Amino acid sequence: MKKYIIQTYGCQMNEHDSEKISYTLEGAGYTYTDHLEEADFILLNTCIVRENAEHKVLGQLGALKHLKQKKPDLIIAVSGCMMQTGKARDIIRDKYRHVDIIFGTKNIDDLPYILNEYFQTGEPVLAIEEEMDLGEDETHVIRGSKHKAYISIAYGCDNYCSYCIVPYARGREISREPGRIIEEARILAEEGYKEITLLGQNVNSYGKTLRYPIRFPELLEELNKIDGLSRIRFMTSHPKDLSDELIDAMGRLDHVCEHFHLPVQSGSDAILKRMNRKYTRDQYMELVRKLREAVPGIALSTDIIVGFPGETEADFLQTLDLVKQAEFDAGFTFIYSPRPGTPAARMEEQVPKEIVSDRFQRLVDEMYAIYLRKNRARIGTTMEVLVDGTSKTDTAVLTGRTRTHHLVHFPGEPTMIGQLVDVRITGATSFTLEGEQV
């Protein structure tokens, strides 16, 4: 039996693409392995959003060269955002002769044909499409979980935040037909899935490109009617498109989880403007206020970039101040990474590395302290946990997520994996809650 492995870099969108790719590989007769040395087919599904993601892929491809020398029949493939644009793509295409198959984010449906071509000719195959074709739009996936699932609702991004390469890699925003999404969710519910996460670069603008446009809250409304799906999540949301209608839907629809990931990126109006984010800090804080008012107990998480070109100490202090006011429950903090081809990479006044590292450290210290304070406040409360698996270090401990997306550890049996369990919280760190089943 031939074996395959997919190494996925980057976001949930990529993880879900890997699930789609798995379907085709298994259809072609491969079975999954966790071990690189055992694999006959190795795929790197790449990310381009920051430079270090690209470095990791180039490093891994360097290592794979040796593996291929030992095992000449090994097939090495590279896919994902990094293959859509940029210098690293050209380097891999032109110089990494041990790579057999390269395909882009818009060629996942073409993979059966790409494999055929490779097997018939034995020659390297390159397939990179610029435009997304949703013509067939069938969902064929081998999912990584039996109880929670990703559903793509839109591809691409039209926002052109000045630091971001995604619109160049994933292209213009295009929405899937609501009927397809609802059907996919219904089938998942019938199969016993409890949680779905709707994926798009900016789910809040879902529906604009449809022949019969509908809005994101209307889609949520339909999905909320499906029996058995207890939890509906979505990501990511752009603050500029977060409507009152969506906030209202969040408060009203019982299956929609009390968690909102709302990337702020910076707390300085001057920087937000240069980032082309199209909202001010006051407008952002107003959204935070409305969400907390409409959805009691909601957890808010965010993304923040430190060291955007021209960021002064005063700008940074504005970010720190916003973080304190918003009291985020979780977040991702990134050091700005210039992406060739984006407007920000051409801006002068790139901030020196030492200053950026110092600000980064101050920011995470502040954020982690807030997470800890907020998590401690949950001690004594009871939270519903969807059990994901056992802890990596102790199989007598289960791990799972609350509706608010908090990670919880508690003692229990592996038979509880996939179940919804009420857990009383007994301890907290900045990133995890501990508890016991009630």
Ligand code: 5AD
């Ligand atoms: N540098 C650093 N972080 C970035 N992000 C996007 N582009 C860059 C970049 N060039 C971050 C943003 C976004 C998250 C997915 O990645 O915060 O929300």
Ligand code: SF4
């Ligand atoms: Fe990038 Fe901005 Fe689009 Fe997010 S909304 S993918 S940060 S361009």
